[in-house]
Amino acid sequence: MxxxxxxxxxxxxxxxxxxxxxxxxxxxxxxTSGIAEAQDEIFSLNETGRLIWxxxxxxxxxxxxxxxxxxxxxxxSQDIEADVCGLTEELLKRKMVExxxxx
Amino acid sequence: MDDTPYISIEKTTTTSLWKNRQxxxxxxxxxxxxxxxxxxxxxxxxxxxxxxxxAKSKELSLPRIKEILRDAVSLGCLRVRFTGGEPLLRxxxxxxxxxxxxxxxxxxxxxxxxxxxxxLARLFSEVPPLEKIEVTVYGMRRESYEQVSRKPGSFxxxxxxxxxxxxHKVPFMVKGVVLPANKSEMEEFSLWARKFPGIxxxxxxxxxxxxxxxxxxxxxxxxxxxxxxxxxxxxxxxRDRSGYLKSMKQFCAKFMAAGGENIxxxxxxxxxxxxxAYGVLQPxxxxxxxxxxxxxxKGSLRDAMENFFPAMRRRKSDNAEYLAxxxxxxxxxxxxxxxxxxxxxxxxxxxxxxYHCDIAHLQARYMGLIGENExxxxxxxxxxxxxxxVNQDEQPAPA
Numbered sequence: 001m002x003x004x005x006x007x008x009x010x011x012x013x014x015x016x017x018x019x020x021x022x023x024x025x026x027x028x029x030x031x032t033s034g035i036a037e038a039q040d041e042i043f044s045l046n047e048t049g050r051l052i053w054x055x056x057x058x059x060x061x062x063x064x065x066x067x068x069x070x071x072x073x074x075x076x077s078q079d080i081e082a083d084v085c086g087l088t089e090e091l092l093k094r095k096m097v098e099x100x101x102x103x
Numbered sequence: 104m105d106d107t108p109y110i111s112i113e114k115t116t117t118t119s120l121w122k123n124r125q126x127x128x129x130x131x132x133x134x135x136x137x138x139x140x141x142x143x144x145x146x147x148x149x150x151x152x153x154x155x156x157x158a159k160s161k162e163l164s165l166p167r168i169k170e171i172l173r174d175a176v177s178l179g180c181l182r183v184r185f186t187g188g189e190p191l192l193r194x195x196x197x198x199x200x201x202x203x204x205x206x207x208x209x210x211x212x213x214x215x216x217x218x219x220x221x222x223l224a225r226l227f228s229e230v231p232p233l234e235k236i237e238v239t240v241y242g243m244r245r246e247s248y249e250q251v252s253r254k255p256g257s258f259x260x261x262x263x264x265x266x267x268x269x270x271h272k273v274p275f276m277v278k279g280v281v282l283p284a285n286k287s288e289m290e291e292f293s294l295w296a297r298k299f300p301g302i303x304x305x306x307x308x309x310x311x312x313x314x315x316x317x318x319x320x321x322x323x324x325x326x327x328x329x330x331x332x333x334x335x336x337x338x339x340x341x342r343d344r345s346g347y348l349k350s351m352k353q354f355c356a357k358f359m360a361a362g363g364e365n366i367x368x369x370x371x372x373x374x375x376x377x378x379x380a381y382g383v384l385q386p387x388x389x390x391x392x393x394x395x396x397x398x399x400x401k402g403s404l405r406d407a408m409e410n411f412f413p414a415m416r417r418r419k420s421d422n423a424e425y426l427a428x429x430x431x432x433x434x435x436x437x438x439x440x441x442x443x444x445x446x447x448x449x450x451x452x453x454x455x456x457x458y459h460c461d462i463a464h465l466q467a468r469y470m471g472l473i474g475e476n477e478x479x480x481x482x483x484x485x486x487x488x489x490x491x492x493v494n495q496d497e498q499p500a501p502a
Contacts, residue, residue, distance in 0.1 A: 018205065018206065018207030019207075020176075020181075020207045022127060022179045022181060023126070023127055023179055027113070029207040029209075029233070030231075030233075031204055031205060031207075031230055032229060032230055032231075033228060033229055033230070033231050036112075040233050040234065040235075040274075041112050041113065042112075042113050042209075042233070043111065043112055043113065044111045044112075044113050046111075
């Protein structure tokens with residue numbers, strides 16, 4: 001079981017991952033061990049994933065991120081929330097993002 | 104918004120990230136962190152003494168190395184190879200390594216492992232390089248190892264380094280060299296190498312040695328004396344006959360054709376480059392001809408990759424011997440003759456290298472591509488011979 005997940009929570013990008021755009025390919029490169037399952041894995045994000053990744057800023061919660069995306073893109077709001085939550089859950093599972101707690 | 108998976112896992116060892124996109128201006132950068140080495144291997148092309156203070160004083164500083172790495176990243180570089188000499192000789196190696204990893208670079212380290220400490224092994228474990236560390240091993244016993252390394256205590260230091268990598272679960276592979284001192288240990292080495300986690304293939308061996316990187320005549324006399332005869336070398340690489348022929352069919356299908364008058368038929372200076380220990384950019388790890396190297400203190404990595412190396416790559420040969428032989432030879436892809444080898448052997452960019460020419464001809468005879476007395480550059484139907492070899496089911500008898 002991964003950490004408890006909620007759309008009301010705020011997440012930030014882990015310092016142990018470097019995001020790079022190489023020739024239009026958006027990749028996440030783990031710096032420390034324990035992020036990738038194998039020692040030679042890196043991760044590639046699609047366009048949606050990249051948009052969401054860039055908005056996970058440690059300040060807005062996932063609901064606010066979804067609302068921001070709804071304003072910028074005329075997509076079905078349920079689809080956007082599903083995308084934001086789906087990706088964040090995956091990133092959380094892989095320790096590429098972490099929950100921001102108030103204390 | 105997008106139907107593809109948000110996130111996909113790529114194996115850095117097998118994936119070309121840019122797939123159908125234009126490759127980066129600089130996909131890989133090699134950095135020789137020093138030309139010095141704590142070993143003094145008989146055959147080595149780049150091993151100034153560890154205590155060579157003159158060389159040490161000229162080496163790039165840590166801030167300058169970081170700058171070069173940052174420039175490389177800005178050009179799309181994904182992988183840096185730290186080599187030497189012995190890169191771990193630098194007291195700031197850990198900082199260099201961490202800086203590269205923090206910039207999002209995969210790091211390949213070439214080392215003899217003798218200087219691996221518990222701290223360094225822990226660092227490799229906690230901040231993995233994303234590439235297997237490559238450890239060269241010079242012998243299976245102290246006597247053979249140290250006859251090559253000419254450094255007392257180096258065998259046990261290397262064993263200790265390998266043990267540390269194992270204990271900290273750092274992925275690595277071992278490579279061998281074939282020298283008179285250790286030739287009889289080849290099979291033993293292969294069996295030993297396969298015991299390590301993740302290695303289920305025969306280890307690579309350096310068999311045909313390069314001459315000294317700075318064209319040092321004294322070192323070259325020794326290297327030439329140690330070089331294996333082409334016949335014996337080819338006998339070694341064809342030991343696994345069916346494996347050799349299978350891989351050569353795949354190779355020949357892609358790379359066998361005469362190169363014409365262009366000097367640069369290789370990938371040198373295209374998508375990759377190499378920085379020497381003093382900040383001079385070379386088109387590849389071996390090529391130091393003064394006409395084709397670029398001083399990074401006076402220019403930029405971008406300028407070198409965008410302008411200097413592309414102009415270099417357009418150079419054509421006016422050497423009659425090269426034009427009569429190498430330019431017409433359908434074994435060009437098989438032969439190790441290249442501008443770097445020409446530079447190391449002759450000080451030029453385009454001179455045939457007899458040692459490599461002999462090796463290529465022997466291999467071609469083994470594959471049945473040429474007859475006993477044929478010279479490959481005189482063959483006019485090379486293309487169809489290659490096609491026949493690639494498509495034949497049965498294996499030709501050795502020449």
